[in-house]
Amino acid sequence: MKHHITVGVDGSPESRAAARWAAREAVLRQVSLRLVHAVDWPLDPVFPGLGRQDVDRWADHALTGTVRELHERHPHLEISTRCLTARPAAALAAEAADAGLLVLGSRGLGGLVGFLVGSVAMSTVVATDTPVVLVRVADDPEDAEDSDGPSAGSRAEVVVGVDIHEACDRVLAFAFEEAARRDRPLRAVHGWKMPAAYSYVPFFDPDDERDIARSVTRMVEDVLLPWRHKFPEVSVSHDVRMGSAGEHLVRASRGAGLLVVGRHVRRSPFGAHLGSAAHAVLHHAAAPVAVIAHG
Incomplete structure (x- = not known):
């Protein structure tokens, strides 16, 4: 510890x-x-x-x-x-x-x-x-509080970026623990894009987009479910939207007390070692940003 x-x-x-x-x-x-x-x-x-x-x-x-x-x-x-x-x-x-x-x-x-x-x-x-x-x-x-009580920032919601394609237990553990510690709600944000194959389809069926959106939302709910059980005291919502995850997280940071994102641990000495969402958040978020290494 x-x-x-x-x-x-x-x-x-x-x-x-x-x-x-x-x-x-x-x-x-x-x-x-x-x-x-x-x-x-x-x-x-x-x-x-x-x-x-x-x-x-x-x-x-x-x-x-x-x-x-x-x-x-x-x-x-x-x-x-x-x-x-x-x-x-x-x-x-x-x-x-x-x-x-x-x-x-x-x-x-x-x-x-x-x-x-x-x-x-x-x-x-x-x-x-x-x-x-x-x-x-x-x-x-x-005008933040100077006492040992919680600050204004600690009373705002915690926002976390959720990746359904990678194990992100460390990211979610940190976010849920911070929300529980502050007694604040947690909002999980996920951005998704249509499969690349759809760019070649001449006639796009809007029902396909709705079906994919429902499927992605279920996957996000499945990722969050064990953490809801582990932290029953935390009020959890999710925001699943088509588009850039980084843009959605930056938007969600406005008014948040803390924004939590993950980054892949890469052993290669080359590159910035940050994903596109984390990079966007680090440069444009309007709240403190917690970066959690995982993977």
């Missing part, structure tokens, strides 16, 4: 928002929080004249300032810190190995546009099998 949450901290508004989100999640889970700052030394030449003492002073300021802020909001939360000299993505992935969850900040593009996922965040997501949550500043409103 992994008993703590790790969050990357670098002093930026994005990382502070991630730290606040992670602290609220740690309170919900009743676990400790670990703040990690990593710096790649020597620094890039674009920082001329910046010495190691300056870097250490900045790291200490980022960590102690964040700890102070979080303790003001959650005085009973156990918080530890680590400052590492290493490439940030590699350091964060290594720190995530013994954590139950890794939380990272990501630049928001405002409104309903979503994320600007930096290279560190993207590299970290694909380098660890630990669940990773990306948080924007927009996901941490200034």
